[in-house]
Amino acid sequence: MYLPHLSFEQKEIARINAEMLAEAVDTLILDHHVLRSIKGMAWVDALPSNVVCAADFMGVKRRLLEARRRYLYKKMPVPDQWHELYAHGEVSTEKYKKKYK
Numbered sequence: 001m002y003l004p005h006l007s008f009e010q011k012e013i014a015r016i017n018a019e020m021l022a023e024a025v026d027t028l029i030l031d032h033h034v035l036r037s038i039k040g041m042a043w044v045d046a047l048p049s050n051v052v053c054a055a056d057f058m059g060v061k062r063r064l065l066e067a068r069r070r071y072l073y074k075k076m077p078v079p080d081q082w083h084e085l086y087a088h089g090e091v092s093t094e095k096y097k098k099k100y101k
Helices: 008-024 038-045 054-058 069-075 082-087 094-100
Strands: none
8 A cells, every 4th residue: 555654454454444344335435545556456456356446336447646646747747836727727637638548
């Protein structure tokens, strides 16, 4: 997982908790923090088959954008202040969407 400061014991508790949750529901969707690394996907894949990520649940390709953030920013750099401009609606993501497809 992307939280390297977690001890083996903490990671084991997380796995056990996920397995217990999975026993109580038909489908358990795990996302967000666990999927911020490639290892997180392997961790999800090692859980029971009813544990999936949101992309799996929706039937779309896993993109792991957060896990690939450094690579993507190198491949598709954004100008200085881009994030602030985006927050104000002054730029869009359209040109990046086209490159990534």
